[in-house]
Amino acid sequence: xxxxxxxxxxxxxxxxxxxxxxxxxxxxxxxxxxxxxxxxxxxxxxxxxxxxxxxxxxxxxxxxxxxxxxxxxxxxxxxxxxxxxxxxxxxxxxxxxxxxxxxxxxxxxxxxxxxxxxxxxxxxxxxxxxxxxxxxxxxxxxxxxxxxxxxxxxxxxxxxxxxxxxxxxxxxxxxxxxxxxxxxxxxxxxxxxxxxxxxxxxxxxxxxxxxxxxxxxxxxxxxxxxxxxxxxxxxxxxxxxxxxxxxxxxxxxxxxxxxxxxxxxxxxxxxxxxxxxxxxxxxxxxxxxxxxxxxxxxxxxxxxxxxxxxxxxxxxxxxxxxxxxxxxxxxxxxxxxxxxxxxxxxxxxxxxxxxxxxxxxxxxxxxxxxxxxxxxxxxxxxxxxxxxxxxxxxxxxxxxxxxxxxxxxxxxxxxxxxxxxxxxxxxxxxxxxxxxxxxxxxxxxxxxxxxxxxxxxxxxxxxxxxxxxxxxxxxxxxxxxxxxxxxxxxxxxxxxxxxxxxxxxxxxxxxxxxxx
Ligand code: HEM
Numbered sequence: 001x002x003x004x005x006x007x008x009x010x011x012x013x014x015x016x017x018x019x020x021x022x023x024x025x026x027x028x029x030x031x032x033x034x035x036x037x038x039x040x041x042x043x044x045x046x047x048x049x050x051x052x053x054x055x056x057x058x059x060x061x062x063x064x065x066x067x068x069x070x071x072x073x074x075x076x077x078x079x080x081x082x083x084x085x086x087x088x089x090x091x092x093x094x095x096x097x098x099x100x101x102x103x104x105x106x107x108x109x110x111x112x113x114x115x116x117x118x119x120x121x122x123x124x125x126x127x128x129x130x131x132x133x134x135x136x137x138x139x140x141x142x143x144x145x146x147x148x149x150x151x152x153x154x155x156x157x158x159x160x161x162x163x164x165x166x167x168x169x170x171x172x173x174x175x176x177x178x179x180x181x182x183x184x185x186x187x188x189x190x191x192x193x194x195x196x197x198x199x200x201x202x203x204x205x206x207x208x209x210x211x212x213x214x215x216x217x218x219x220x221x222x223x224x225x226x227x228x229x230x231x232x233x234x235x236x237x238x239x240x241x242x243x244x245x246x247x248x249x250x251x252x253x254x255x256x257x258x259x260x261x262x263x264x265x266x267x268x269x270x271x272x273x274x275x276x277x278x279x280x281x282x283x284x285x286x287x288x289x290x291x292x293x294x295x296x297x298x299x300x301x302x303x304x305x306x307x308x309x310x311x312x313x314x315x316x317x318x319x320x321x322x323x324x325x326x327x328x329x330x331x332x333x334x335x336x337x338x339x340x341x342x343x344x345x346x347x348x349x350x351x352x353x354x355x356x357x358x359x360x361x362x363x364x365x366x367x368x369x370x371x372x373x374x375x376x377x378x379x380x381x382x383x384x385x386x387x388x389x390x391x392x393x394x395x396x397x398x399x400x401x402x403x404x405x406x407x408x409x410x411x412x413x414x415x416x417x418x419x420x421x422x423x424x425x426x427x428x429x430x431x432x433x434x435x436x437x438x439x440x441x442x443x444x445x446x447x448x449x450x451x452x453x454x455x456x457x458x459x460x461x462x463x464x465x466x467x468x469x470x471x472x473x474x475x476x477x478x479x480x481x482x483x484x485x486x487x488x489x490x491x492x493x494x495x496x497x498x499x500x501x502x503x504x505x506x507x508x509x510x511x512x513x514x515x516x
Pocket of ligand 1: 131132133144196314315316318319320322323326381382383387445446447448451452453454455456457459460
């Protein structure tokens with residue numbers, strides 16, 4: 001190669017790089033101008049920087065702040081009003097009266113948001129979409145309806161002996177602790193896991209017999225969920241990592257390890273599901289997989305074991321963390337509030353003996369117990385995060401704003417539950433508020449609303465009522481080594497609400513079993 005040819009090659013490589021950089025800068029300038037001035041959402045209030053780039057959210061959600069965007073959104077609402085553009089594609093609303101319009105039911109079509117759920121990724125429910133990760137309204141409906149009869153009120157009432165049996169097992173374990181300290185998060189996670197796995201899969205994990213209770217699964221879940229916000233910003237990176245062999249992924253980061261463990265769980269469930277789908281099981285115990293198998297309107301593809309296994313991990317995840325956190329938070333506040341606890345115990349003593357003997361509907365009719373359950377649900381938040389929905393067939397009207405169809409709009413359950421206008425003194429545990437104002441229950445959004453709300457609501461409610469009633473009717477406990485700000489309050493929003501990373505758990509010591 002002579003010098004002249006080499007020189008022109010060097011020039012053309014350098015030139016091409018410069019062209020590429022210039023083209024990319026122009027491209028991003030054009031995108032920026034479009035997003036801020038020409039985009040259909042450009043007329044909505046909010047910071048220009050949030051409209052311009054997803055890095056605004058990154059700053060509050062990933063680095064340097066961690067899982068704190070929800071609190072920034074709260075500030076933005078104070079500054080800009082009840083509707084705010086919080087990133088280039090999302091509108092966030094803060095208005096109790098508009099919740100059911102966004103989370104509509106019946107024939108109103110609402111999709112989930114692919115960007116937000118990091119759909120098709122592996123960030124939550126394994127490789128394939130469960131109903132919780134299904135974006136399309138109609139497909140979601142088919143998947144959800146296939147499992148829904150299994151969680152009806154009637155079916156859940158029929159299994160109250162199973163739930164009561166698990167709660168009694170828990171109480172027996174606690175009685176046996178000999179004054180040792182237990183982390184209530186782990187204890188109640190074991191209850192949630194044993195109920196869900198025995199009822200839904202007919203294969204109990206027997207976590208209530210484990211020395212660590214439900215700690216292992218809870219840690220996996222807590223480690224796995226924060227990766228969702230990273231998955232939104234960098235889907236390809238996260239998908240690539242999670243395609244690597246699980247053993248390798250486990251070494252990378254606790255979050256990735258958590259996801260890898262969930263995927264392994266799915267793989268294991270697949271074997272059980274395969275047998276059921278091929279009618280090769282003994283058919284003695286009905287599971288949610290039998291229900292899905294018989295669903296006439298569900299396609300054969302959606303009955304493939306690999307797809308159904310993703311429903312299994314969502315049921316276990318959704319059914320364990322949320323229920324255990326609600327029970328732990330409710331127990332914490334009741335143990336910290338002598339007056340509330342005494343009122344509850346008095347009501348329980350009048351209604352039931354130490355051995356129980358009351359039905360679930362009877363428990364649900366106890367006013368103070370119901371108020372305590374509601375107040376616990378409010379302060380535990382369950383799924384704290386914003387949950388985008390997309391109205392695909394019609395524009396929506398919010399006050400003077402016309403929201404174009406196809407726009408992801410959302411509210412955050414945490415912000416609604418902590419709004420002092422609806423819940424004065426929102427950080428206080430005050431069950432009385434539910435008795436003083438019966439209409440308040442319409443503002444309890446813990447289970448979401450509409451076509452994509454919590455499928456396990458009846459099961460969760462049954463667990464909460466039975467467990468709180470039996471625990472406080474039969475046991476005396478005391479909170480120890482627990483700091484409300486660090487261990488109880490929700491200070492990070494990782495889809496589910498989480499407390500401070502330095503949290504030592506919600507710890508209690510069992511004082512004694514109550515004699516009648
Ligand atoms: C206190 C306990 C619980 C709370 C606060 C809770 C809360 C929620 C919320 C807010 C959603 C809606 C998510 C969205 O809008 O996309 C949801 C969905 C879901 N939950 Fe729960 N949940 C609880 C317990 C359970 C239990 C015990 C199960 C079943 C074993 C369960 C199964 C599900 C499923 C399958 C979905 C997805 C529904 C769908 O996509 O149609 N949950 N949960």
